[in-house]
Amino acid sequence: MISKIKKDWFSNIRADVLAGIVVALALIPEAIAFSIIAGVDPMIGLYASFTMAVVIAFAGGRPAMISAATGAMALLMGPLVREYGIHYLLAATILTGVIQIIFGVCKVARLMKFIPRAVMIGFVNALAILIFMAQVPQFIDVSSTTYVFVAITLVIVYVVPRFVKVIPAPLMAIIALTAVAIYTNADLRTVGDLGHISQTLPQFFIPDVPFTFETFAIIFPYSLALAIVGLLESLLTASIVDDMTGTESNKNQEARGQGIANIVTGLFGGMAGCAMIGQSVINVKSGGRSRLSTLVAGSFLMFLIIVLGDLVVQIPMPVLAGIMIMVSVGTFDWSSFSYLRKAPKTDAAVMLVTVAIVVATHDLSKGVIAGVILSAIFFTAKISKMKVNKQVEKERVFFAVEGQLFFASVDSFLDAFDFTVEHKEIVIDFSGAHIWDDSAVGAIDKVVMKYNEGHNRVTIKGLNSPSQRIVDKLTVHKNTKLIMH
Amino acid sequence: MYKKVLLAVDGSENSLRAAQEAGRMASLVTGCKIEVVYVVDFAKSKRDTLHVQSTEELDLFRRQNQRVEEELKSQKAAYEVKILHGEPGPAIVKYANEEKFNLVIIGSRGLNALQEMVLGSVSHKVMKRVHCPALIVK
Known part of the structure; x- marks a missing residue:
């Protein structure tokens, strides 16, 4: 002491x-x-x-x-x-x-x-x-x-x-x-x-x-x-x-x-x-x-x-x-000028918006709050891009899903599937993805349901264990014999 | 012989050349340990702190700035990195004298006469005031 x-x-x-x-x-x-x-x-x-x-x-x-x-x-x-x-x-x-x-x-x-x-x-x-x-x-x-x-x-x-x-x-x-x-x-x-x-x-x-x-x-x-x-x-x-x-x-x-x-x-x-x-x-x-x-x-x-x-x-x-x-x-x-050129465009935009709002309102707290919200939006936009690779074999259609599946990304996830196929075996591989919430599980349910309507057999695989847990908890499709490995 | 060597660097070409010499010398002396010293000017503390998210990142950012470590690695020299704060000249001198280094190696900045008059030469200051031999690399 x-x-x-x-x-x-x-x-x-x-x-x-x-x-x-x-x-x-x-x-x-x-x-x-x-x-x-x-x-x-x-x-x-x-x-x-x-x-x-x-x-x-x-x-x-x-x-x-x-x-x-x-x-x-x-x-x-x-x-x-x-x-x-x-x-x-x-x-x-x-x-x-x-x-x-x-x-x-x-x-x-x-x-x-x-x-x-x-x-x-x-x-x-x-x-x-x-x-x-x-x-x-x-x-x-x-x-x-x-x-x-x-x-x-x-x-x-x-x-x-x-x-x-x-x-x-x-x-x-x-x-x-x-x-x-x-x-x-x-x-x-x-x-x-x-x-x-x-x-x-x-x-x-x-x-x-x-x-x-x-x-x-x-x-x-x-x-x-x-x-x-x-x-x-x-x-x-x-x-x-x-x-x-x-x-x-x-x-x-x-x-x-x-x-x-x-x-x-x-x-x-x-x-x-x-x-x-x-x-x-x-x-x-x-x-x-x-x-x-x-x-x-x-x-x-x-x-x-x-x-x-x-x-x-x-x-x-x-x-x-x-x-x-x-x-x-x-x-x-003063290094902000080189920062504006080198940093990602979204970061540069956040910086400029923070400055603009403070100068307009003379209130530093408003600028900070706006800047934090804007960064959060940009971040969400960035990670809500889903990548779905499709491979078609004779009787099988294979989808590899990559990215973070959550409320903001379900749209881009759903858009990647076409539901016109019938009587095929569909495999959806989630090993490159993470399932985060209720909306995500809902989107998976929706995909499975649509394919089932077209008399396809759907297999879901590669879910990591936290994703598996949330899917098990929230899915409504246990009855439709959704096979999960 | 020179077992405890201080290599003072900034981000410049000259300090890369100094690192080359340090590596060459170290390969001749068994058990030679180089301490790579980088001085963060007080004026840069604000800029650097503002542009990183965490202290770990700050350390990484400062070390990546230089190719010195790669140079030493490629010459298989044993080295450690030390980051000092303050005015480059006095900070290096103080550290070198306190830690009793056997040799200080530093690159000269290659300023012309006028620039040296205004800015002052770090290598010159260091050479004059360290208690051990100093090697200035042109």
Whole structure:
């Protein structure tokens, strides 16, 4: 127990503290930008990033993973905030946590296997596109100074890291350009124009909503979508961190941990969050390996806000927009283009449909659900093709059936037989096939019956034992002397 | 002699040539064991994880990427595969020094002067910082 605590927390202290500080600095602009996407005060996102990171450091299943306010979640909550206000968002955040804990207890990590990779690639790409689209109003048609600031930010974040690796480039862009903006008195929108920063710790309070079924009915759809999207991104991130560090993690504990973190976040006035791919990658790259790095990231972020809140409100919006463009470019899976060419057409279609639905609805959960359903349909279509080879000898007609016989494939199975023959010996060989359900047995019965009507003698052979069992159980043809070997 | 050999590879032609040399050398030394080390850049972790369905598949996907193993097999060399994570240069150096290899073999990437200035040469970094002899295969 003690050695586990030591390994999880204090195995790598120096590097963890440094990585945590780097992540805290990188989190601030994102937390503010995601608050703006959600349509709430920057403090809501900053508080969320603080409480999410601190709680998940203890409760999560994947050490060194960073959880905070995220774009995927922020995009979902916009309509709720606009229609009902912030307190409903906080209530929804708490309910999201409850749903995630239930998912975690039900061992939902296993279900991740049912989500095809095409859907996950679509998810990531749609997220990147939406984050980018959310930045467009921040810089298109605002002023020419705005364009200049966005452009300089992009140059800094992409060029400077080639030479300076210790300080995160977005932070350098923020410091340099905020200084320039203040000094030249440039006419730019700032973070302060979109909300205020309070230099206090978050406080515990129960969201001010009526505790009625009506409230529940309003927030439940949002909470469910938030819970699904949050777990999807968190478990994907956990797999990435697993791979980067060459270690394993407990996915179900992570799901429960996300739930606990969201409940605490909701009670301390923060918006729902989840794990962040980009920030977790930064953490591991900077040397973070244990839970300590996550704890430091959250605590140091809060410390910075309390100390430097006055300066944070002066950050020009175009600088933030430039940083978020970088985040969206980093989120996008650029190998998708070669994937589209190389992957099976149905997979490519699933990926594109997932992206299209998310971009149209701004709801990642809808895209994922549509993508999963579409993949299931494609899969069913693919395996429902039956192959029946026919061989005619003098008095015998021989059919070799290949494929999966179930409700979706009975039509293509039945089409393969012609029932015009009479007075022959019919042999149907199922050794290349598997019988799955009631409809399949019904179809076999139908074939036997039709041939019997034409005074043929039907022999069925080659059924594997599970198929034989289901046929024995469900066939209606025992009386017609159906011979089975 | 060289009984514990580290062969650092990526997917390139150069590492295939390095594998050929490693195999030839191994055939001369009895009891020589080659460890084929492949470094997954942190930046690739996200892409690779996203494009596979399970960790088993991930391992397979990374190993199939290279013809190095076939080359070693055809030369009947004893080898093991190790996948490291991080920046290629430092990761190879750290592993080679910690595990006390007798020899490191690596293919040079064949960049021109400008590319090397910008990207930095992995083989160069490795050669400078490993504690054992290094063989760079052109």
